[in-house]
Amino acid sequence: MKAVVDPDLCTGCELCADACPQVFHMEGDVAVGGDVKAEDEDAARLAAEDCPSSAIEVTE
Ligand code: SF4
Structure with missing residues (x-):
């Protein structure tokens, strides 16, 4: 599974990076996702x- 952040929608609130740092991190004012372990x-x-x-899309 992958988690992708749309940088045009992300407001940089850091909620995802705080809640799920194993997947999301901040790069400046934008969150970045990546591969998601099971x-x-x-x-x-x-x-x-x-x-x-609603800036995060998760795909299988
Ligand atoms: S992707 Fe993360 S940092 Fe960006 S708006 Fe959503 S929760 Fe906030």
Whole structure:
């Protein structure tokens, strides 16, 4: 699974990086996702649901 952040939608609130640092990190004012390990999938999905800007897309 992958988690991709749309930099045009991300407001840099850092919620995802705080909630799920194993997947998301900040690069300046924008969050960046990446490959999601099996044990982190639930946390990544939750971070996507909780993103106030709906900027995170998770793909299988
Ligand atoms: S939760 Fe959403 S808006 Fe906030 S930093 Fe993460 S991707 Fe950006």
